[in-house]
Amino acid sequence: MSVERTLERMGEAVVRHQDGARPELDEERGLARFRAAVDAGVVRPKRRPGLMAASLAAAALIVLAVMSWPRAALTFAVEGGHEMAVAEWLDARDITTVRFSDGTRISALVGSRWRVNNTTPVGATLQLERGELTADVRSRGSSRWLVDAGPFSIRVTGTRFATSWDPVGEVFELQMHEGSVVLAGPVVGGQREVRAPEHLRIDVGTQRLSVVSDSAVSSETDGEAETPSAEPSAAAATSDKPQPSDARATATGSAEPKPGTETAAAPGSLPEAGVPEWMMLAQSGKHKEALAAVREMDAATLLASESPAGLLLLAQTARLAGDHGLATRALSSLAARFPDSVQAKTALFLKGKLHFDQGRYDQAVAEMSRYLGATPGGAFSGEAQVLLIVALHRGGRVAEAQALAGKYLESHPDGPHAARIRSIVSP
Amino acid sequence: MSARSATLRLVPGPPSSEGGGAGPASLSERALVEGLKAGDPSICDRVYRLYAREVWRMLYRLLGDDPELDDLHHEVFVQALRSAHRFRGDAKLKTWLIGIAVNCARGKIRSRSRRRWLRFMAPEDLPEPRSRTCDDDTALTARAVFELVARLPTDERIAFTLRYVEGMSNAEVAVVMECSPGTVKRRLAKGSARFFTLAEGHPALAALCENRRKP
Numbered sequence A: 001m002s003v004e005r006t007l008e009r010m011g012e013a014v015v016r017h018q019d020g021a022r023p024e025l026d027e028e029r030g031l032a033r034f035r036a037a038v039d040a041g042v043v044r045p046k047r048r049p050g051l052m053a054a055s056l057a058a059a060a061l062i063v064l065a066v067m068s069w070p071r072a073a074l075t076f077a078v079e080g081g082h083e084m085a086v087a088e089w090l091d092a093r094d095i096t097t098v099r100f101s102d103g104t105r106i107s108a109l110v111g112s113r114w115r116v117n118n119t120t121p122v123g124a125t126l127q128l129e130r131g132e133l134t135a136d137v138r139s140r141g142s143s144r145w146l147v148d149a150g151p152f153s154i155r156v157t158g159t160r161f162a163t164s165w166d167p168v169g170e171v172f173e174l175q176m177h178e179g180s181v182v183l184a185g186p187v188v189g190g191q192r193e194v195r196a197p198e199h200l201r202i203d204v205g206t207q208r209l210s211v212v213s214d215s216a217v218s219s220e221t222d223g224e225a226e227t228p229s230a231e232p233s234a235a236a237a238t239s240d241k242p243q244p245s246d247a248r249a250t251a252t253g254s255a256e257p258k259p260g261t262e263t264a265a266a267p268g269s270l271p272e273a274g275v276p277e278w279m280m281l282a283q284s285g286k287h288k289e290a291l292a293a294v295r296e297m298d299a300a301t302l303l304a305s306e307s308p309a310g311l312l313l314l315a316q317t318a319r320l321a322g323d324h325g326l327a328t329r330a331l332s333s334l335a336a337r338f339p340d341s342v343q344a345k346t347a348l349f350l351k352g353k354l355h356f357d358q359g360r361y362d363q364a365v366a367e368m369s370r371y372l373g374a375t376p377g378g379a380f381s382g383e384a385q386v387l388l389i390v391a392l393h394r395g396g397r398v399a400e401a402q403a404l405a406g407k408y409l410e411s412h413p414d415g416p417h418a419a420r421i422r423s424i425v426s427p
Numbered sequence B: 001m002s003a004r005s006a007t008l009r010l011v012p013g014p015p016s017s018e019g020g021g022a023g024p025a026s027l028s029e030r031a032l033v034e035g036l037k038a039g040d041p042s043i044c045d046r047v048y049r050l051y052a053r054e055v056w057r058m059l060y061r062l063l064g065d066d067p068e069l070d071d072l073h074h075e076v077f078v079q080a081l082r083s084a085h086r087f088r089g090d091a092k093l094k095t096w097l098i099g100i101a102v103n104c105a106r107g108k109i110r111s112r113s114r115r116r117w118l119r120f121m122a123p124e125d126l127p128e129p130r131s132r133t134c135d136d137d138t139a140l141t142a143r144a145v146f147e148l149v150a151r152l153p154t155d156e157r158i159a160f161t162l163r164y165v166e167g168m169s170n171a172e173v174a175v176v177m178e179c180s181p182g183t184v185k186r187r188l189a190k191g192s193a194r195f196f197t198l199a200e201g202h203p204a205l206a207a208l209c210e211n212r213r214k215p
Helices: A003-021 A027-039 A051-067 A232-237 A245-251 A277-283 A287-295 A299-305 A308-320 A324-337 A342-357 A361-374 A381-394 A398-411 A418-425 B027-038 B041-063 B069-082 B093-114 B116-120 B136-149 B154-165 B170-177 B181-199 B206-211
Strands: A076-078 A096-100 A105-108 A113-120 A123-136 A145-149 A152-156 A160-166 A171-178 A180-184 A191-195 A199-203 A208-212 A218-221
Touching: A003 B136, A003 B154, A003 B181, A003 B206, A027 B041, A027 B069, A145 A160, A152 A160, A152 A171, A171 A180, A171 A191, A277 A287, A277 A308, A287 A299, A287 A308, A299 A308, A299 A324, A308 A324, A308 A342, A324 A342, A342 A361, A342 A381, A361 A381, A381 A398, A381 A418, A398 A418, B027 B041, B027 B093, B041 B069, B041 B093, B041 B154, B069 B093, B093 B154, B093 B170, B136 B154, B136 B181, B154 B170, B154 B181, B170 B181, B181 B206
Parallel strands: A123 A145
Antiparallel strands: A076 A096, A096 A105, A105 A123, A113 A123, A123 A160, A145 A152, A152 A180, A160 A171, A171 A199, A180 A191, A199 A208, A208 A218
């Protein structure tokens, strides 16, 4: 069979599957919405300008063309000659610096994995999957840079900062050297302005946010979001002490997001298209809003009727929103109702993570071991090995931890977690 | 029966007088475009009624089960109204609208990295819609293909989907993606090579990949 024919056959399978799975378009609702946009004058068709208007416009364009930045998207190159394309992952073997055509420089530390998702004339979107990036972004009034680090999003307008994301420990750090950025993500709440020389540390597992200001005052907030105009240190000083995870989920309200920015969808306002609202909110990264939608439903019925994938999504959403109790119940329901499913195996890892986050190291060891036994090459086996070693160590089973750590380092001497594991082998 | 017969492929085949294909706009289509430019509500309604399902199908083809599909669908028609003045009639109205849909999908794919919760979950663990029209094996293959195609760079992914899933010719893909046929050919070559590299290790696709080498 030729290559073309093979690809066409695969394409046909996709068509057959999609045509059966595709939700129906609600044509009447879509038309009503389009009509409303036209009637409201939101969309104004362009009209042919008069000759005078056209001449003035042309003259203005010439002036702008002379004075403005180049309209082509930024280009970039790795120092040292390694080729890198948009959307291509870069695994930094040592410190790798990428220079953009506007003068911005991004450096990645060893073990980091990141990529340039897209470029525009005024910036780029970067994605950090793990490790640390140091950014020196050239500031222009129209600069638009975005850095996604794990579940966190940093909107940059021109500044210097360093950010890191540890997918195993689920710890995010942001250290500002100059200027400010706007940060969004779990625990943060809505959006938060972070200014130099703030150093922010967020532990997603324990839902803790720590701020270190230039006066070396360190404070902890418990997922309490702040409005961008508030002074970070003042807000931190008035925060509540951390609460147990279940109570925290209800005690910590999510602050109203900044006006004009991403807002939570009101229940019922999202198109249904056959997918529950909580699921759509979860898939959009709106974990707290998704949890609020779940709480309006009968949780017991949901746990008893949801699919394996839905239960896994529910567990993950609840965990990220700080409701460890619901996360545990969802995972237990998944294991009981669908013990042989692939999702049930992933649930072992998530259960172990939940135990680990709450300091129950013996239970974490048990679940991680079960996960590795059930899925030796699973998607999270790397993370599971590391968490297993750390949980053994913290639980006082030092000899076992050191033995496993030694084996791990033989296979991953330069991996992103090698330094952490080495500290266990040689304290 | 040919595997590419109309009974299997639910997409209209040859171009009709209402659209499809890359040929120039018909007289009736030019009238529709004039109505769009003028913001005539009854014409806007008519254009929506004629092409809404096609645009919906294309967006789903490129993006799968996206919770923001409705919003993106609306955006396509808003963009069509805003840019009607640029329509020159050298392609069919449907092709032009599909081109706008592809551009909107491209922007969505590029911004999709903001689904950060995906970092915690393997792709095979994501909730999947159930298909009404195919068996489990086909669904498995289809999901595997879609998952791998989604990992391609954006333009390669779009070209690959339009050519091998939607069944467009290289020329049609070039019109919709607003690039040259040579660029399409390069994107397809790179995309296919990357796809097969990913697919060879995938249990659901390894057999199909192996068969392609047999004479």
